[in-house]
Amino acid sequence: MHRLQRMGLWLAVAAGLAAAPAHAHKLKVFASAEGATISGYAYFPGGGRAQGLKLVASAPDGRKLAEATTDAKGEFSFLARFRCDHRLAVETVDGHRATFTVEAEELPESLPPLAGVPAKPPVSPQAPGDTPRPATSVGTSHEAIEHAVDRAVSRHIRPLREQLEQAEAKRRLHEILGGIGYIVGVAGIVFFLLGRRRTAGTGQFPPSS
C-alpha cells in the first residue's frame, strides 16, 4: 500500500510536469492608455478573449469613472476624463474577476485631476467634469509635441507590456513542485502530531512498517 501511495505521488508530480506549459484558467485584463483613450482587452490566459463582459473603471477612492463592455474580440476602450489612477475591474457571470490599474502617469497632463484625490499639479487647471482637450490638437507647441511623443511611446511599449503580463500568467514548474512539496510537508507535520497522540497512551514507538 505504501508503494501504491508513493506511486500516486509520483503520478501527481508527472501530471504536474505534463501540465507545466499550460496556463491557468483565470480571467485577466490588460489595458494601456494612448492619449486620453484607455483601451485593452479581457482574456483567459491560454484560452480566448472574454466577450461581452462589463468593465467598470473606478478611482482609487472607489468612485465610478467609466463603464465599458468588451466586444466580440474581448476588447474595450473608453475616454478618460480625469488624470488619476483608473482601476479597471471585469467580472464573469460565474464568479471570476480580474483587475488592472492604469496609472495616472500614463494619462496626458492636460486632463484635470479628480477632485479630492491628491495628484500632481496639472499643467492647466480645469474644473472636474470638463471634457478633455482633444489630444490631437495640431500645432508646434511644446504640449503638442509632448502628446505625440507620449502616444508613440505608449504604442511601442504596449507589446512589451503584453508579453510581460503573459509571462507572469504562465505556470512555472517550480510553483507546482513547490505546492506538492508543501502538501508533503503538511502531511509530515500531521503524521508527527498523530504519531505523538498514538504513542502517548502506550509509551511505545509506532510500528515501523
Added chain:
Amino acid sequence: MHISEGVLSVPVLVGGAVAAAAGVAVGLRKLDYEQMPRVAMLSSVFFVASLIHVPIGPSSVHLVLNGLVGVVLGWLAFPALLVALFLQAILFGFGGPTALGANTVVMAAPAVVCYHLFRRALRGQRRSVALGAAFAAGALGIALGCLLLGLALFATGKEFLPVVGVALAAHVPVMVIEGFVTASVVAFLRKVCPELLDGRPPRPGEEEAAYA
C-alpha cells in the same frame, strides 16, 4: 469553479468560512495515522488537476476531480481540499485567501455527498455497477459544485439560474472527462487496493465482516 477575491459579499464569505471550518473539523476527527498518506496524495492530485485544461470555445475550464477525492476520502476531503485550495490561491492566484472558505465548501461538500451516495456501489461485487457509480460520482461532483457556486453568488445578490446555467454549460466536457477519470481510477483501485474505496482502512477483525 474557483470564486475570485472580491466577488462574494462579506456575509457569504463568513458563512463559507464557518461551514468550511465545520467540515474540516469533522474531517480531522476522522483522520488517523493510516489515512494520512492517502489524504496528502489526493490533496496533491487535486492541487495539480486544476492546471489541466479543457479548452472550450472562448473560455477554458480545468479539471477539478472533487468527485474522485470524495469517493476515496469521504469527510477527509475537507481538510485535503482546504490545503490544496490554499496553495492554489497563493501560488496560482486561483480564488483567493478570503474566498478560501467558500471555495472549500463549493468543492468539498459535493465530494462528501458523492462519498455517501456511491460508497456501497463502488465496493459492490458487480464491476459494471461500480464503474457506473464512479462515472456518476465524477460527474456529480462537478454538477453539485456548479450548483453551490450558483448558490454562493445568489446569496451575494446575483441571479441564480443564469449563473448555474453558464457554469454547468461550461463544465459539461469536464463532467464527462472526470467521469471517465474517476471510473478508471476506481477500476484500478478495485483491482489493487479495494480498501481505499471505503474511506478508511478496515481495522483488524473488521475485514471479514466488510467483505462478507
